[in-house]
Structures are given as structure tokens and as C-alpha cells.
Amino acid sequence: MMRTRPLKVALxxxxxxxxxxxxxxxxxADDLAARIGAPVELAGVAVRRPSKVREGIPADLVTTDATAxxxxxxxxxxxxxxxxxxPARTLITTAFEHGASVxxxxxxxxAQDGAALHAAAxxxxxxxxxxxxxxxxxxxxxxxxxxxxxxKINRVMGIVNGTTNFILDKMDSTGAGYQxxxxxxxxxxYAEADPTADVEGFDAAAKAAILAGIAFHTRxxxxxxxxxxxxxxxxxxxxxAKEMGCTIKLLAICERAADGGSVTARxxxxxxxxxxxxxxxxGAYNAVFVESDASGQLMFYGPGAGGAPTASAVLGDLVAVCxxxxxxxxxxxxxxxxxxxxxxxxxxxTRYHISLDVADKPGVLAQVATVFAEHxxxxxxxxxxxxxxxxxxxxVTHRASDASLNGTxxxxxxxxxxxxxxxxxxxxxx
Amino acid sequence: MMRTRPLKVALxxxxxxxxxxxxxxxxxADDLAARIGAPVELAGVAVRRPSKVREGIPADLVTTDATAxxxxxxxxxxxxxxxxxxPARTLITTAFEHGASVxxxxxxxxAQDGAALHAAAxxxxxxxxxxxxxxxxxxxxxxxxxxxxxxKINRVMGIVNGTTNFILDKMDSTGAGYQxxxxxxxxxxYAEADPTADVEGFDAAAKAAILAGIAFHTRxxxxxxxxxxxxxxxxxxxxxAKEMGCTIKLLAICERAADGGSVTARxxxxxxxxxxxxxxxxGAYNAVFVESDASGQLMFYGPGAGGAPTASAVLGDLVAVCxxxxxxxxxxxxxxxxxxxxxxxxxxxTRYHISLDVADKPGVLAQVATVFAEHxxxxxxxxxxxxxxxxxxxxVTHRASDASLNGTxxxxxxxxxxxxxxxxxxxxxx
Numbered sequence: 012m013m014r015t016r017p018l019k020v021a022l023x024x025x026x027x028x029x030x031x032x033x034x035x036x037x038x039x040a041d042d043l044a045a046r047i048g049a050p051v052e053l054a055g056v057a058v059r060r061p062s063k064v065r066e067g068i069p070a071d072l073v074t075t076d077a078t079a080x081x082x083x084x085x086x087x088x089x090x091x092x093x094x095x096x097x098p099a100r101t102l103i104t105t106a107f108e109h110g111a112s113v114x115x116x117x118x119x120x121x122a123q124d125g126a127a128l129h130a131a132a133x134x135x136x137x138x139x140x141x142x143x144x145x146x147x148x149x150x151x152x153x154x155x156x157x158x159x160x161x162x163k164i165n166r167v168m169g170i171v172n173g174t175t176n177f178i179l180d181k182m183d184s185t186g187a188g189y190q191x192x193x194x195x196x197x198x199x200x201y202a203e204a205d206p207t208a209d210v211e212g213f214d215a216a217a218k219a220a221i222l223a224g225i226a227f228h229t230r231x232x233x234x235x236x237x238x239x240x241x242x243x244x245x246x247x248x249x250x251x252a253k254e255m256g257c258t259i260k261l262l263a264i265c266e267r268a269a270d271g272g273s274v275t276a277r278x279x280x281x282x283x284x285x286x287x288x289x290x291x292x293x294g295a296y297n298a299v300f301v302e303s304d305a306s307g308q309l310m311f312y313g314p315g316a317g318g319a320p321t322a323s324a325v326l327g328d329l330v331a332v333c334x335x336x337x338x339x340x341x342x343x344x345x346x347x348x349x350x351x352x353x354x355x356x357x358x359x360x361t362r363y364h365i366s367l368d369v370a371d372k373p374g375v376l377a378q379v380a381t382v383f384a385e386h387x388x389x390x391x392x393x394x395x396x397x398x399x400x401x402x403x404x405x406x407v408t409h410r411a412s413d414a415s416l417n418g419t420x421x422x423x424x425x426x427x428x429x430x431x432x433x434x435x436x437x438x439x440x441x
Numbered sequence: 442m443m444r445t446r447p448l449k450v451a452l453x454x455x456x457x458x459x460x461x462x463x464x465x466x467x468x469x470a471d472d473l474a475a476r477i478g479a480p481v482e483l484a485g486v487a488v489r490r491p492s493k494v495r496e497g498i499p500a501d502l503v504t505t506d507a508t509a510x511x512x513x514x515x516x517x518x519x520x521x522x523x524x525x526x527x528p529a530r531t532l533i534t535t536a537f538e539h540g541a542s543v544x545x546x547x548x549x550x551x552a553q554d555g556a557a558l559h560a561a562a563x564x565x566x567x568x569x570x571x572x573x574x575x576x577x578x579x580x581x582x583x584x585x586x587x588x589x590x591x592x593k594i595n596r597v598m599g600i601v602n603g604t605t606n607f608i609l610d611k612m613d614s615t616g617a618g619y620q621x622x623x624x625x626x627x628x629x630x631y632a633e634a635d636p637t638a639d640v641e642g643f644d645a646a647a648k649a650a651i652l653a654g655i656a657f658h659t660r661x662x663x664x665x666x667x668x669x670x671x672x673x674x675x676x677x678x679x680x681x682a683k684e685m686g687c688t689i690k691l692l693a694i695c696e697r698a699a700d701g702g703s704v705t706a707r708x709x710x711x712x713x714x715x716x717x718x719x720x721x722x723x724g725a726y727n728a729v730f731v732e733s734d735a736s737g738q739l740m741f742y743g744p745g746a747g748g749a750p751t752a753s754a755v756l757g758d759l760v761a762v763c764x765x766x767x768x769x770x771x772x773x774x775x776x777x778x779x780x781x782x783x784x785x786x787x788x789x790x791t792r793y794h795i796s797l798d799v800a801d802k803p804g805v806l807a808q809v810a811t812v813f814a815e816h817x818x819x820x821x822x823x824x825x826x827x828x829x830x831x832x833x834x835x836x837v838t839h840r841a842s843d844a845s846l847n848g849t850x851x852x853x854x855x856x857x858x859x860x861x862x863x864x865x866x867x868x869x870x871x
Contacts, residue, residue: 031735035591035592035735039591039593042593042658042779043591045658045776045778045779046590046591046658046776046778142588147736148592148735148736148737148739149739150580150583150584150588150589150739153580153583153584153587153588154580154583154584154588157583157757157760157761158572158580158583158584158754158757159580159753159757160476160756160757160760160761161465161469161473161476161752161753161755161756161757161758161759161760162465162578162753162756162757163469163472228472228475228476288721288742291718291721303753304749304753305461305465305578305749305750305752305753305756306577306578306743306744306749306750306753306754307578307743307744307747307749307750308743308744309578309579309580309741309742309743310740310741310742310743311739311740311741311742312718312739312740312741312742313736313737313738313739313740314736314737314738314739317737319734319735319736319737320735320736320737322591322735323589323591323592323733323734323735323736324588324736325591326590326591326592326735327587327588327589327590327591327592328591329591330587330590330591331587331590334773338770338771339770340768340769340770341768343764346475346476348475348476349472349475
């Protein structure tokens with residue numbers, strides 16, 4: 012039963028993702044209509060530079076006045092692919108006020124203001140969908156929110172930033188240093204001119220906040236996410252990882268505490284065993300590993316960015332929102348009923364790989380081991396390498412809290428026989 | 442806003458999966474209620490052996506009269522985990538007639554009668570959900586049907602049977618023969634006493650039919666799926682695969698033809714490169730690789746069977762169906778609008794690895810090469826090994842149709858110099 016009056020879509024932003032959304036809406040119009048049950052029509056495209064020629068987009072649809080577009084009143088769905096906090100936030104809330112549902116790919120905004128935006132959507136009886144905000148085309152939000160709605164998720168651990176995975180994969184496979192690998196990523200278009208958001212983990216932290224919120228039915232804000240970038244990872248770290256049968260990935264990890272009473276979210280580089288499915292995620296690909304009570308271990312893998320993959324996620328949401336509109340309903344909104352406390356990084360429990368430069372004389376190992384013991388950090392293995400009066404100690408611990416580890420490292424630094432802490436890296440996925 | 446009158450669930454079957462569904466409904470009752478917006482209550486459990494003690498299930502809920510249970514009229518959702526065609530089919534249609542939506546894990550029934558069951562659901566305005574029918578806990582139906590609803594899927598290729606993957610993985614890693622690996626799978630509970638449905642590919646074929654139907658918006662029946670089991674795979678095949686940098690997996694492959702005008706679905710053992718993500722799927726795990734126009738390559742990985750993982754999928758559907766019920770709507774029904782023709786196996790195009798036992802004399806290779814050429818099958822590589830009057834030829838072809846390959850093999854068999862065709866295996870995933 013096909014409705015003939017088309018659903019009207021306003022597109023905010025027509026860059027890499029927006030132009031693909033517009034293209035697919037045109038080239039796949041018949042399929043979209045059949046799947047939705049009504050045709051969808053591109054009713055307007057808000058851009059910053061109207062003079063730019065945009066193939067396939069009629070000039071009379073293009074406007075620089077995004078506010079007027081979302082206020083038109085006849086728009087069914089607003090697709091927001093501008094990114095950033097403002098004007099995206101105001102445009103989205105204005106869209107709700109004027110009768111439109113919203114599909115967004117805006118991870119930064121969702122991570123910062125997800126609760127308020129969900130509340131605005133609910134107040135106006137509209138949908139807010141954002142599959143494209145996390146890991147591009149990989150279906151994640153919908154599986155976590157719907158497929159696993161009858162399960163208890165305990166951990167979400169993933170590679171959710173393609174740029175940093177490309178850089179780390181390059182360092183791993185070629186022995187290149189960080190700067191060299193970053194330069195290649197930039198040259199190939201995988202890294203932006205200012206790579207800060209990627210390499211310092213801000214992008215991954217936003218995604219971690221969104222994933223943790225959905226997985227644990229708890230509001231997790233960007234500020235709740237511990238964040239450590241990967242600019243300090245060296246080829247020596249990769250060599251250490253190889254000796255452990257590991258590689259190094261920048262991971263976003265959302266965990267429920269063992270007692271179930273709190274959750275944590277963090278982003279940092281970590282060693283993971285080569286046998287772990289995340290270890291073999293190459294290049295700019297993303298993958299997210301989900302552990303839950305009943306389903307066990309699931310993994311979702313695919314391209315985490317790019318115009319077409321992100322557009323695929325946007326269009327999947329567009330179809331769902333249009334179907335909801337036709338059937339007079341809305342999809343699942345925010346689910347934050349569990350309202351678990353979000354613990355700080357100090358309470359995170361994991362294993363650590365620590366390299367120390369020490370004096371090469373008797374008794375150093377005993378001294379170091381005593382410091383670990385005093386802080387309640389149990390040592391799994393220790394390896395001592397010495398030459399010409401200098402030595403290095405590589406310590407791998409059993410599971411200990413981040414706070415205990417920090418206390419240990421501080422005490423180690425104050426030992427005369429410890430000349431420096433060369434590196435500290437968490438070991439995950441075991 | 443919590444509704445206090447509970448939604449009533451009837452459970453048909455209380456075996457490995459059903460008992461887990463009942464257990465989770467009880468232990469996670471508060472979470473389910475919060476996520477649905479109303480409590481769910483187990484209103485009845487239909488079993489064959491009522492005398493069996495079922496921990497956690499009140500005896501007064503147990504009945505042997507499944508028909509009376511689905512006819513009660515106050516049931517909101519029927520969960521069917523009996524399996525098989527009858528009585529499951531009649532119970533499901535009776536459920537729709539008496540006002541219930543249905544969540545099923547029944548791959549055989551869905552593959553055979555999916556269209557009729559969807560029609561019955563639609564006629565009565567009810568939901569039919571079956572995420573658990575394909576690949577256990579791995580979210581697949583929902584991502585294909587909803588997340589990728591704005592994309593064009595070209596290929597779905599997966600390991601969708603854990604028993605056979607366990608056996609093949611064992612053969613690959615230990616050099617065991619088929620029978621030895623099967624015996625171990627049986628001893629460990631991975632294979633049933635009668636393993637036919639698994640090892641002959643019937644189980645995977647049912648899943649392929651369901652996946653192809655959803656991926657291509659086209660009705661694909663079980664009879665449309667080409668099926669070849671894996672009982673003939675030998676350690677020699679694994680040795681050949683290793684020489685090619687490949688391993689062997691039993692694959693379900695659903696493809697859109699290059700011209701887009703038709704689709705195929707098939708199940709058979711095949712060589713795939715070790716670098717392909719499916720190659721590293723170990724033990725009884727399942728994984729499905731999806732290729733589409735915009736999203737590129739996605740993979741979904743997890744446990745493909747087992748009580749708890751399958752129950753997780755059932756409960757995810759239960760939450761969705763209950764939410765739909767509360768909002769007075771239904772989810773997406775059957776989508777078969779594309780109605781593409783399903784081509785026969787002869788039209789499938791892929792690569793082949795063929796081992797021939799030939800006479801060790803001059804001119805044999807030329808003869809064999811001529812036969813390939815006459816049938817339009819282009820040779821990629823050929824390797825000749827000879828000793829004591831006997832020789833083997835290993836031919837790897839470029840892409841050719843199954844019909845051409847069959848013609849080639851028939852002609853080869855009629856050559857005096859070809860003593861036998863030792864093995865033919867398809868090469869996929871390149």
C-alpha cells in the first residue's frame with residue numbers, strides 16, 4: 012500500500028556525507044519508497060557555500076538559511092550532517108519544535124547533549140536517530156539498543172577511530188614511528204590537517220560516551236570518559252607488545268564493574284593479544300566487541316568512516332524514522348532508567364605492562380618488587396635486561412586498579428635505583 | 442511512564458532455548474519491564490513432558506496443550522522455540538488468529554513458509570520476529586532489514602552453522618579426517634547424534650534462504666538454495682587449501698548477479714584466503730560478511746547457537762514486539778517488493794580448484810588445457826606433479842559459471858589420459 016504524498020527531508024550540510032545522502036536518495040528513490048511505503052523527497056539542502064556546484068542537487072533546493080529550512084513546518088525529517096555543537100544543536104531542537112524528526116551523525120553533540128536532545132525529541136513526540144554517529148556504517152546503536160534489549164551487556168570494547176587504527180597498524184606492520192605513520196595517514200587522506208580530535212582520542216571518547224549510555228541504560232557524558240591519546244606510542248612499545256604476543260590498539264572501553272553497581276568508560280592505547288578478534292582489524296576499519304550475559308561475545312566490523320558508509324547508516328535511520336512517521340509512532344527513545352554511577356578512572360581494574368630504566372646492581376629487582384607489593388599490585392611476570400651499568404625491567408602485572416598502579420609508579424619514580432619509567436601500557440582483552 | 446498491567450507471554454517449548462528464555466524473563470524481569478515500559482509475565486509454558494522438573498517455572502504454568510494456550514485470547518506474545526514444521530506452523534497461525542504476535546527461532550519453518558506466515562501476521566495486524574532463527578545471538582535480521590534499509594546489499598556470505606565450522610576448524614588445525622573430527626564434535630556436544638542436518642548443509646541452507654530473502658527483498662525458498670554438504674572434504678583438500686594460502690569453510694552465499702537482475706543462494710564448502718575475516722572464525726562460532734553499495738564490507742561475529750545466546754536473540758525480539766504492542770503498531774513485515782528471479786546454480790560465477798589424477802606422459806597438460814578452453818573456462822594457474830607413471834594436475838581457474846565448470850569436468854572425465862577427478866572445490870572471498 013503505497014502512499015503517494017512524499018515525505019519531505021531537509022538536509023543540513025552537504026559535504027562528504029551529505030552529498031552521498033543526497034545522491035543515494037536520488038539514485039535509490041524507488042527502493043527507498045518501496046521500503047518506507049511512501050516516496051521521500053529532498054525538500055531542501057542547507058549549505059555554507061551556495062555557489063559550489065553540487066552534482067545532482069537542483070540549485071533551487073540549496074539555501075544558506077538552515078534555520079528557515081527547519082522552521083518551514085512541512086519537513087518530516089531533518090538530516091543533520093553538519094557536525095560540531097552549534098549551530099547543529101539549535102537547528103535540531105528547532106526541527107523538533109517545528110514538527111520534524113531528526114537523523115544525525117553528530118557524535119560530539121550527542122556525547123555532550125544527548126540527554127537534552129532526547130528530552131526535546133520526546134517532548135515533541137519526534138524521533139532522534141544517530142546510528143551514523145558511532146563507527147560509520149557498522150550497525151551498533153540499533154543492535155545494542157534493540158537486538159540486545161533482552162540481555163545484560165557487561166562490556167563494549169572497540170576500535171572506533173579509523174585514523175588512529177590506520178596509524179597504529181602502519182607502525183605495527185612497518186616499524187614506522189608515530190610521526191612517520193601520521194604523515195602517511197595525512198597524505199592518504201585518512202588524517203585531517205589538524206589530527207588532534209583523532210590522535211588525542213577526543214573522537215573516540217565521544218563515541219565511548221554514546222555507546223556506554225546505550226549499553227548500560229545510564230547517562231554517560233563526554234566528561235565522564237577518561238581519555239588518553241596515542242601520540243606517545245613508540246616503536247619500542249610495539250616491540251614490547253610483540254614480545255608479549257600482543258599488538259597495540261587505541262581502544263574505547265565501556266565496562267560494568269564486577270559487582271554491577273557502577274560503570275566506567277575510557278579511551279587509551281592498550282596491548283591486546285594477537286589472538287583477540289580486535290587485533291586483526293587493519294587499516295582504517297573499525298570493530299566493536301560486545302560481551303553480555305546471555306549472548307556471550309559478539310563482534311561488529313566494518314568501515315568506520317567515509318562518505319558512503321556513513322550515508323548508509325544515515326539512510327537506514329531515515330527509512331526507520333519515515334516508517335515510524337507513517338505508522339504514527341516513534342522508535343525507542345533514551346533509556347537511562349538504570350542510572351548507574353559512572354566511576355572515575357582510578358577504579359578501573361586491568362593489567363599493566365611497565366618498562367623501567369634501572370641501575371644495574373644487585374637488589375634492584377627486590378626493591379621494585381617491594382614497591383609493587385606495598386601498593387597491592389601483584390606481579391605476573393618480570394624480565395630483567397642489563398648491559399654496561401644500565402638495565403631495564405619489564406613488569407607485567409595481574410589485575411589491579413588504576414589508582415593502585417598510579418601509586419606504585421609514583422613510588423617507583425622516587426627510588427634512587429629507578430632512573431625512569433620508560434612506558435606504562437594497559438593490557439586488555441585477555 | 443510504566444504501565445502496570447503486564448504483557449502476557451506464552452512459551453512454546455522448554456528445552457535448551459526455552460528454559461533460558463524463561464530463566465532470563467524471571468531473573469531480568471525489572472530490566473525487561475523498564476526497557477519495554479510494562480512488565481512481562483510468563484503466562485503459560487507448553488511442553489511435551491510435563492512431569493520433568495523445570496527449575497524456576499511454576500508447575501501451574503506448564504501445560505501439554507499448546508493449542509489451548511495459544512487460543513486463550515489474553516496472550517500478547519507467543520514465543521515459539523519448538524522447531525520443526527508441525528505443530529509449530531499451525532500454532533503460529535493460530536496465535537495470530539487469537540490476537541498474539543509471535544517471536545520464533547524456527548529457521549526450517551521460516552525458510553519453508555516464511556511468506557505464508559508473514560501474510561498471516563499482516564492479515565491479523567501482528568508481528569512476526571525471528572532474529573534467533575539465523576546465527577543465534579548475532580544481530581543479523583535487524584541490521585539487514587533496518588540498519589541497511591537505505592543501502593543496496595550485493596552479497597551476504599557467512600559461516601552460519603557452528604557444528605560444521607567446529608569440524609572443519611578441527612580438521613584444519615589438527616590434520617584430522619572428517620570422521621575423527623565429527624566424532625570429537627559429537628563427544629563434546631557440538632554435533633547431534635544424527636548430524637545430517639548440519640553436515641549435509643540443510644541447516645545452513647534454511648538460513649541462506651532467510652538471509653537472501655531479507656537482503657534482496659525477494660522471496661527465496663529453501664528449494665531455491667543450492668546445497669552441498671561437507672562430508673566429502675578431506676585432509677588432502679586442506680593440504681591443497683594451505684598451498685593456496687587458504688582454508689576451507691562451509692559457506693552460505695547469497696549473491697546479486699553482476700547485472701543486478703537476479704539473485705542466487707547456495708551452501709557448499711569452499712576455499713577462502715587466510716586473509717579473509719571469515720577464515721579466522723574458530724570453533725563453533727558463526728560470522729556473516731555483508732557487502733553493500735554504500736557501506737562496503739561489514740562483518741557480524743558471535744556464537745551461532747546454544748541456549749543462552751539464542752535466548753538473547755529471542756528476548757531482544759520479545760522486547761521489540763512488546764514495545765510495538767504498547768505503541769499500537771507493528772514492526773517491518775515481509776519486504777519482497779523487488780521480486781527478483783532466483784537463478785539456478787549453473788549461473789553462479791566463481792573460481793575453482795580442481796585436482797586431477799592423470800597419466801604421466803607428454804601432452805596431457807595440453808589436452809586438459811584444451812578442454813578448459815573449449816568450455817570457456819580460463820585457467821589461472823596449473824601445477825603438475827608426477828611420479829612413477831602417475832601424475833596429478835592442480836588447476837585453479839579464473840571466474841567461470843558453474844555450468845561451464847560442470848561441462849569442463851564432464852569432458853575431462855571422458856579423456857583417456859585423465860584417470861580421475863580427485864576433487865573440485867570453489868574458491869571464494871577474493
